[in-house]
Amino acid sequence: MAPRIGVFICRCGINIAAYVDVPKVVEYAKTLPGVAYAEENMYTCSSDGLNKIKEAIKKHNLDRVVVASCTPRTHEPLFQATCEEAGVNKYLFEMANIRDQCSWVHMREPEKATKKAKDLIRMAVAKAALLEPDDEPEIDVIPSTLVIGGGVSGMRAALSVADQGFDVTIVEKEPALGGKLRGFDSLFPHKQKASEVLEPLIEKVTTHPRIRVLTESRLKSVYGFIGNFDIGVETGKGVETLKVGTIIVAVGAEVLKPRGLYLYGEDPRVVTQSELEQLLHTGSVNAEKIVMIQCSGSRSAERPYCSRICCNEAVKNALNVTEKGKEVYILYRDLQTYGIHYSRLEQEAKRKGIRFLKYQADKPPTITAEPNGLKVSVYSPTVNETVEVTANMLVLSTPLVPVSDAKELSQMLKVPLDSNGFFMEAHVKLRPIDFATDGIFVCGTAHSPKDIGESVAQALGVASRASIPMAKKRVRTAAIMSQVDQTRCSGCGTCIDVCPYNALRKNEKGLAETIAAVCKGCGVCGATCPEKAITMHHFTDEQIQAQGLAALEED
């Protein structure tokens, strides 16, 4: 029977439609062999768009679906679930990536982008026509979580997972738990002492029967998949191996120490906000006049992002030292004391006489070290003149930056970093604490600069996300696996040699067969078999070659 393929082409608001002529592509899709129906959607992934897929499947009797939109890495599961709801097996679904790999990367060439979108849809339709339905095997999930990082995010996530009855191992590279919070004096917005938050948390974590803490330890290797990860941890006593079902990345961030900027590292009177915290903690701030400079090392060409927390931290520290009778100036570019608590704090600071002085990014303050103080000279666009203040202490509000081993970790876990080097979620709105790789989650400042409340919210979120597959005990794994055609197999055993998982064995006839539960679907055996006896489900030779042929056709 000839396939009846439905093609749904997403405008993604303007993300696709501004660069690809979507109506034209829809008309083109209708002409492709096997296509019974094609339409465009404003957002195919919206509930409205998903309903339209389901309606069209019924109305037009579709047996295969192609969505041309973003990337299968984030949206394939959603569309597959929609197909299943309408009675179409999820393996009869295919995506054409016309956003991440087309409209977004060809923004200056709309005509060529439109042509490429047509080609990508032609390729997807060619593959869809050859797709076959498949059933998914189930695998057991090891009821244990690895939490990488023992700061407030990691500890909070670990506690929540452990309280749900699952084992947790925290791997912390420092000798003690606590992360960045260790160096803090008080916390905004309520001026609670950091130790009042940290100590009970550490106590709970270290005494919890289900939590194991490995300090001075580092991740060495990660293999496996959701439900069955094999982890190697370097503990100082050697390499320990762990078997876990899910992984939480809570490695936090580091505070930038901007050597050379505003005399930092050259004059001892110049410190960062976090160093001021430590001085406040030990009670040794002896400067009478303090100047703080916001965006020190952030929102620059090198680090274009806003570090989110520094305005709040500066206002909090300024209020703390003002209470001790000090005079404080805050030099800022744009003050971002966001939210109800922090804006109130800013108002309080202004009432209490802390002086806020705006500066321009292209005319940053200049600092001159003098024996009686640091002369801070800054052009104020508000009063249109240069203002001079001689301070006893200069405090730089420096951004959080990714941990130094972020890249190494991201490669080990096979999860991406964003352009600033922070760990990147699968989707900013749809899957904000998942990675695209199943079973791995991210929380806290590993993801981006954020305050403790926000970090804890994410930590509780990942604890819930990571617990779902463990509570279900089993997950369905993709049916993307190999199958040996017994009539073609010659029993040479090459596939058995190349399989990295020992997922093939010889049966009583001396012929190869796949052990379904063990096969991960890489396809190495399929690309090796000299008899072409191996079919890689969902990525068959015929499907791959049809895509290639379709790619090279002229439209």
Place this chain on the structure above:
Amino acid sequence: MSEYEPKLVGFLCNWCSYAGADLAGVSRFQYPTNLRVIRVMCSGRVHPAHILEAFKDGADGVLVAGCHIPTDCHYISGNFKAQRRVAMVKKLMEQLGIEPERLRLEWISAAEGDKFAKTIREMTEDLKKLGPSPVAKVLKEAD
């Protein structure tokens, strides 16, 4: 006459290089429109025949991209298999009279959107210099 536009087919592994290509998009790194991507689960899935078929079907260049060696492969060692196969296919191409430079193997991680965009820019430029693939001509003569 418009400028010659080479046809480039890319086999990208799902876990690293395809994600790297997505990141190039999220980062809005612009690159030429010549590439058509075939997603595979692992670079080790790419059979020499897939590459040769692509050339036979009219590709001017083929990219095979996977996870960095030695340890990044999602399937432990598929990238090494891809490496050996690509080396073998290059030799075969030389014997067949197809410039081996038309086939390129790259390790592109999920975090390397910039490297992905750069690779496509470079390959497109290189293929423009090489001109159309000799395969199409040979096949035409054989007909």
